[in-house]
Amino acid sequence: MKLEQRYEGKAKKVYATENPAEYIVEYKDDATAFNGVKKAQIGGKGEINNAITAHLFPLLERAGVPTHFIEKLSEREQRVRAVTIIPVEVIVRNVAAGSFCKRLGIEEGTALSRPVVEYCYKSDALGDPLINTDTAIALGWATNEELSRIRELSLKVRDFLVPFFAARSTRLIDFKLEFGKTLDGTVILADEISPDTCRFWDAETNEKLDKDRFRRDLGGVEDAYAEMLRRVTTPAQG
Ligand code: C5P
Secondary structure (H helix, E strand, O other), rough: OOEEEEEOOEEEEEEEEOOOOOOEEEEEEEEOOOOOHHHHHHHHOHHHHHHHHHHHHHHHHHHOOOEOOOEEEOEEEEEOOOEEEEEEEEEEEOOOOOHHHHHHOOOOEEEEEEEEEEEEOOOOOOOOOOOOHHHHHHHHOOOOOHHHHHHHHHHHHHHHHHHHHHHOOEEEEEEEEEEEEEOOOOOOOOOOOOOOOOOEOOOOEEEOOOHHHHOOOOOOOHHHHHHHHHHHHHOOOO
16 A cells, blocks of 8 residues: 655656555656656656566566566555665666766767667756766765776676577667666666666667657657567567
């Protein structure tokens, strides 16, 4: 049962439960971009992102990535392990896109010869600025050991998801992860993996099937999210 609200983010609300070791997460249809400057509702987004995350997290768990996911409770809700979110967002890039291209003046779609792991400080007020691991350690956001584990788990997520999506006609260009610490201090994957937090390009056409359709006013946002749910829940081709 949901008790008091613990947190409200841009896309989700988190509630306490009778069990101090568990929370309930509720997915909203709200969408924001450019650090909250652009706001809208994307119809069906909450249900789709809940369903995609609820499908992927157990697969990641089996692939050796501990996650906060316990079970899907309803169209918009899931039961998760209670964590304290580490305020370091991890971005893993397989192909250059988005802020990486802007920052470095390179063309979107440029191949990267190895994955790039970036860290940002999770702060709406500051627009999630890019940091390095020294900054996170010096300011007490995470220890060196925790950051090593976060990097290891992030690359494990990549190693699972890249072939998973490739087998479903989709290029995983980049994605953002958040990690949390359980009551006993274990680092586990939290938050979500969805078209809000990943760039997905169609393998044949490079059509964008993610939140960039909203950010860049490309239209067809709802259809793209529904298509990604279909692809995630469809058995691998070939
Ligand atoms: O904008 P940028 O290129 O840095 O985004 C990299 C990846 O991280 C994209 O898949 C984007 O959707 C995701 N991201 C996110 N939340 C943020 C920033 C980026 O999910 N606050």
